[in-house]
Amino acid sequence: MDFVVLLAIQVLYAVASLALISVGLAIIFGMMRVINLAHGEFLMLGGYAAIVATSNGVNIWIAMLVVAPLVVGLIGIVVEMTIIRFLYGRMVDTMLATWGLSLFLVGLTTAIFGNTTVGISAPLGSFQIGAYRTSGYTLFVIAVAVVLMAGIFAVLRFTRLGLIARGTMQNANMAAALGVNPPRVYAVTFGIGAALSGLAGAVLAPVSGVFPTIGVAYVAKSFITVIGGGAAILSGTVSASVLFGTINQIATFLTTPVFGEVALLAAAIVLIRLLPQGITGRFFRRGL
């Protein structure tokens, strides 16, 4: 029984971390149709922001939950204003530009921090479930994911900002005719997407450590989740995370981490074959 609880926590953790690393990408992709290949590097920068802030005496929670998203959000806005802004509607060009940006960011962080793994110890200690022990930080990551998803839902559903964002997403010209300024909405959205990625990178930094090329490990998984989820930002991310996270973690338990990854990729291939529009192309179509 206690092992089942432990297993459930691990599965929830896998789902939560997938949702965390994907949601920033989903917002940028879903709202603006920009394929941001520098997404992994936004996560990496979030990790570095948290670690640098912590080692300079900032409280670890403030470093992870405030400093990292702020820093990466600002970087996101600068990137939008200097690169992305000129490439809306040109998907291949944005892919090239963000790929270049990704290489640039990897090079820059390598030059500044060196190509070594840095990390911070996970706070919160551990707790007992029957005969087993697990890290309290695992529950924290799950909680962050839940709060974040609820927050995004509330903003999109109940606020004026969310209404404007959804309107611009559905029909930018009509929104402009009604007095909205689409370029500003895009800049803000891109900044928010980047900030969420920074937050995710920071929250996962104590678990995995950070090094300049860690983005590569994240970017494939987050793209698979976003594509598997389909057009709806929130329900897509959540449903794909639940599906892939569960499959990955159970396969890892039954076999090894290697086969866990294989199972995740195999599930993604089958899913895209059966549902080319992603999960929300068929189910939860009216979801956010």
Next chain:
Amino acid sequence: MKVNRRKFVQGTAATVAAGMFGSSAWAADEPINVASIHDLSGGLDIYGKPMVDALTLAVEEANAAGGLLGRQIKLINYDTQSNMQLYTQFAQQAALKDKVAVVHGGITSASREVIRPVLDKFKTLYFYNTQYEGGVCDRNQFDTGVTPAQTVEKLVPHAMKKWGKKVYVVAADYNYGQITSQWVKKYVTENGGEVSSIDFFPLDVTNFGPTISKIQAAKPDFVWSALVGGAHISFYRQWAAAGMRKSIPMASTTFAVGNEHIVLSPDECNGMLVCYNYFQDLKNKTNEAFVTAFHKRFGADYPNVTELAMGTYQGFQLWAEGVKKAKSIDRMKVIEALETGISIDAPSGKVTIDPATHHCVLDVHIAEVSDKKLKVLEDFAQQKPSDTAAVCDLIKNPTDNQQYVIKI
């Protein structure tokens, strides 16, 4: 400078003449090139940087003492950036362009197997200075690191006596981890114990949550880690974060080799057992002089001289001893000189080349991680590389060229 036709012809003639007579004709004043091929960046730089520092010191000491055969030594450093393709490229460059007398390098067993055939083909002497899984049998190569028969064989009974008979092994997923975990299994079984599971992890895996739960479900008496590289450090972090360090102890064949015990907090790794040839706190005169010289060169705040750094330092000294004995840097002459069973008085104690296997006879010690230091608990003098000796005899079969793998 203006190049007229006469100057051009003179210059060309000189170059052509130099090419015709070959480098040996006027080599007496030229430095001896020595190549260092190590990862100075990327996931494996935790191992590579101290190795290159130790090699640098060894070369500088030799040069200050007048060089070798009256010639200075020039160390040529290649950074392979934890990238296997660069190993092939740089090994070729070292052999063909720089015409080095010897290559010291390779960290992971994968990288060694990449450059070994290249250096065999271009007849360039090769020193592999890393502790590894044993079994390489190649007359062109000398292995100065410890192998499982020297370390695992000692550490397994020590840990089993202390903690119990049931062992869970976690290992890196390439030849080193695969083969070393089999040695662990062999010695555990021979000592009347049981290996409940062996799990392998690619070098970029960072999420160990499910594995940690699986280990708890298996309830071993202790865990054996043969994990490698920067990403795998998160295993120890997550292990400690799950509160496991106090209930299930750990022994390792790789921990602290990359100074993990300094990167992690004492709370995350105190009490872990390791077994190597060298520890910085070894008490002998040669070592004390070495540590003083090392700190003078690289700063007193240098974290720790690692096992691999000492392997590299000793590897260079063994090669230099071979050159002195051969009175030449010719590859075959140096190999034959080394095969007489050369010894050096090294910081880790006496180190002797075993002629039949090209491995080393040396001292090993078991130590415990204690507040960012390694506290030596037990010493074993002059251990032979008996794992490799069981399968490899380069005196009888000088043309043997392969890596033998343990069969259970």
